[in-house]
Amino acid sequence: xxxxxxxxLLLGTSIWxxxxxxxxxxxxxxxQRYRYKYLSQYSxxxxxxxxxxxxxxxxxxxxxxxxxxxxVFGLEGSGIERPKGKVPQVVVEGDSLETKAWxxxxxxxxxxxxAALALTSLNQMLALNGGNVLQTFFQASFxxxxxxxxxxxGSGVLHWSVDNYGNGRTPIMGGIIAAFQGHHAAPxxxxxxxxxxxVYKLCIPFGIIPMSLISLMSGPFTxxxxxxFCVLEILSQEFHKWSHMTKSECPSWVNRLQDSGLTISRNPxxxxxxxxxxxxxxxISGICNKVLDETGFFRRLEHIVYxxxxxxxxxxxxxxNLKDRTLRGDYRYK
Numbered sequence: 001x002x003x004x005x006x007x008x009l010l011l012g013t014s015i016w017x018x019x020x021x022x023x024x025x026x027x028x029x030x031x032q033r034y035r036y037k038y039l040s041q042y043s044x045x046x047x048x049x050x051x052x053x054x055x056x057x058x059x060x061x062x063x064x065x066x067x068x069x070x071x072v073f074g075l076e077g078s079g080i081e082r083p084k085g086k087v088p089q090v091v092v093e094g095d096s097l098e099t100k101a102w103x104x105x106x107x108x109x110x111x112x113x114x115a116a117l118a119l120t121s122l123n124q125m126l127a128l129n130g131g132n133v134l135q136t137f138f139q140a141s142f143x144x145x146x147x148x149x150x151x152x153x154g155s156g157v158l159h160w161s162v163d164n165y166g167n168g169r170t171p172i173m174g175g176i177i178a179a180f181q182g183h184h185a186a187p188x189x190x191x192x193x194x195x196x197x198x199v200y201k202l203c204i205p206f207g208i209i210p211m212s213l214i215s216l217m218s219g220p221f222t223x224x225x226x227x228x229f230c231v232l233e234i235l236s237q238e239f240h241k242w243s244h245m246t247k248s249e250c251p252s253w254v255n256r257l258q259d260s261g262l263t264i265s266r267n268p269x270x271x272x273x274x275x276x277x278x279x280x281x282x283x284i285s286g287i288c289n290k291v292l293d294e295t296g297f298f299r300r301l302e303h304i305v306y307x308x309x310x311x312x313x314x315x316x317x318x319x320x321n322l323k324d325r326t327l328r329g330d331y332r333y334k
Contacts, residue, residue, distance in 0.1 A: 088189040091182030092168065092175060099194040107196040110203040111231065117215060118227045124220035143225045149287060151232035156282035156289065158233070160298050163277060164313035165305070176201050181314070187273055190241045191249070199237045206230035232284055240283040243269040261285060276318035279333045296331020303327065 088097060126136045159180065168178040179201065183190060190198065211230055215223045242254050243264045250258075258265040264286040272280035279293040280286070292298065302313045303326050316323035325331075 087186070088192045089182075089186035090189065091185065092178045095175075095179070097189070097192050097197065099197040103196040103200040106200050106203050107234075110207045110234065113208050114211060114227050114231050117211060118224055118231075121215075121220040121224035121227065125224065128220065139221070140224065143221065144228050147225045147228040148232060148285070151229045151236070152282045152284040152286065153288045153292070154229065154233060155236045155284045156292055156298075159281040159283060160301070163281070164302070164315055165311070172204070176204075184273065184277060187244055190237075191245050193241065195238060198241055199234050202234045202237055206233045236284045239263040239285075240269070243283070261287070276315040276322055278315040278319070278322055293333035296333065299326045299331035299333075303329075303331070 090097060122136065122140060125139060126133065129135045129139075162173065162177045162180040163184075166173065166177045167181075168174045170177050207230070211223075211227060214226050218226075242250055242258065243266050246266075247255050254263075257263045262285060264283050268280060268286045268289065269283065278298070280289045281298065282288045282292070299322075302316065305311060305313070306327070312323065316326070
């Protein structure tokens with residue numbers, strides 16, 4: 001694999017990530033826009049009927065659950081009850097902190113499939129290199145490290161998009177969106193989840209079907225790169241969970257991973273949980289957070305979305321000054 005090929009792979013994956021996030025955000029915001037349009041038309045028709053028959057039509061109470069746009073992180077005024085103290089809170093109907101057998105099979109089946117795919121790719125790379133183990137080792141190391149960095153970027157893009165757009169009704173990603181947004185109401189809840197219960201939702205966008213398609217359409221280098229990427233995205237929720245646990249609650253090897261910066265640590269992620277939750281979105285290592293926040297990467301994306309269809313991010317709904325600054329072109333993280 002040449003340097004040019006590696007650069008093209010990184011560039012292509014970055015474009016793919018932004019494209020997926022843009023497509024997802026487009027679906028979510030179009031869904032919101034047409035729901036607003038429908039509700040507006042419905043309200044006008046009710047008003048006309050009430051005038052025509054001289055009767056008063058009682059207003060229906062506003063529904064604010066994880067299925068609705070008014071949910072806004074499940075914070076005060078979102079329509080859900082917030083228990084006092086550090087009490088676990090599950091906001092998605094049907095969700096549970098109990099690990100189910102099918103979740104274990106889903107997660108470990110996915111990870112075993114990805115491991116087999118990675119080993120197959122390595123074997124194919126070795127064959128293409130004529131059995132040169134050293135060359136294959138350096139190529140695989142480069143692909144792993146670059147995928148590790150890009151996966152951190154990808155976790156930030158995913159986190160930003162599901163935190164700020166869509167709701168529990170969004171197709172395919174609705175469960176993930178509701179879980180991420182509701183997490184801000186009781187962030188300690190994640191620490192009560194077992195491994196499989198915590199990460200199984202991410203086996204949908206980063207699981208067997210997407211990787212099967214990628215492996216069919218690409219060679220061993222891209223397949224290995226994307227397999228590492230998908231595994232890290234699945235594990236990102238577990239890294240995320242560790243960042244909400246105290247040192248005494250984590251195994252010593254987890255603390256060492258955090259102290260070395262290989263996984264997101266407690267203090268950097270705690271910055272994300274300060275309202276209006278507008279930065280520090282990356283949750284694998286957090287290595288990309290500084291550059292993304294200082295360049296205003298996510299504010300620029302929010303500005304593009306707003307100019308396209310007028311839908312505000314959830315962060316804007318919590319901080320009108322953030323909205324004003326973004327619309328003025330001041331994208332810096334403060």
